[in-house]
Amino acid sequence: MTENGNYPANAPGHGGTIAPLKNVAMCGRALERAMKRPQHLPGMVCFYGPSGFGKSFAAAYTANKYQAYYIECKSTWTKKAILSAIAREMGLVPAHTMYELTEQISNTLVMTDRPLIIDEMDHIVKREAVEIVRDIYEGSHVPMLLIGEENLPNDLVKWERFHGRILDFVPAQAADAGDAKVLSKFYCHKAAIGDDLISEVAKRSKGSIRRICVNLARIEEETLNAGKATMDLPGWIAMKKGFWTGEGVVRKEYVR
């Protein structure tokens, strides 16, 4: 059983973890800095970047590693909906008023001392609801990880009192060949893929974790379909399957 955690990391059927992915490592380190900060420093960290850069991977790993509460905001949520969702995520029966909810959440955070991860923070900014996050932070002082799109730090500048409570702004990095290699352990589980091909996948995926995953899965599938157990760059080029770069095919008649 894996539940007891006695699994050696190199056991068969086991790909290690995604901890070595650049963004996962940075995101984890950022939250850890907030957790170990001296009391006089602020405890919120902001992790931001374009979609497809593996922010969800980073969030999932970080949430599991630090047993954090996780909530993802929706564009339609009101301030109260945000608070109720956080309360439910903590296993509480949400109180009726915003004042009570804030208190309920802060008290529970203090007691359990687990970090809070807020994903899609952009929606909170658009709703002008950052003050409620600040209230929760002020009431609990637990480390918080705020995840959002590329523009999040700029959007937060408007909220000076909030901005000042952020310990660190961490931009998500574009994926490289090292990241692709880590992912190949999970996505190419049954076929051995050469390092040259993995590097090419990273290059053609233009830094996007999502595209790397799609390409690796495709390579494995095609390799197995062709009755092979290994694949390298020349072999893949010979198969003429190409790479998925996320670009639509431009039809000739529209090109001027």
Next chain:
Amino acid sequence: MRKPEDKKGAYETREALWNAIRKLKTFSITQLHGELKLDKSTIRQYVTTLAHGGFVEISASAGQTGIHIFTLVRDALEPPRLRRDGSEVTQGRGRQNMWRAMRILKRFDLATIWAASGTEEYPVARGEIKTYLLYLAKSGYLKKTGQGEKAVYVLVRYTGPKAPMIQRIKQVWDPNLKEVTWPKDVDSRLRGNDNGKTQHE
């Protein structure tokens, strides 16, 4: 022999015991016994592990018989799951991590959820994920499209932060709803009831 999770009444769970302790703050074993439908020995055992784990302390001993009065010194929302020596029970953390990763990713295939679930402390084996996906799809939490290893799953029924458990008799118990979510037909559930030797996982 432990009772399966779905056979426990509201007053005989560790949760009820822990809530009673939190409510009383200062208590004796006899006092807890009066509040709950639990054996004194069960209560004593849990309180002892709580003492080892640093959650409660003996604040006074009264009378010739030496009745201990305990005080709650470390609070927690969820009842602490401890071994007899007071260390934390980690069983179920793997599933808990998978469930949390599913909630974060929402749409995933086997490889993606495998990659997202494991940590150094609680690595997750591929087979373990496969089993869990199978049961969650059967009991309606996940919608599966496509076949085989490349099938894509969407989390369509998120019932709460606690991971659904696969019990030893192969039924799915949802600790958020506190109900069995699979199998749905009553007949097979009754068969499960008759089997007195079943244990929950």
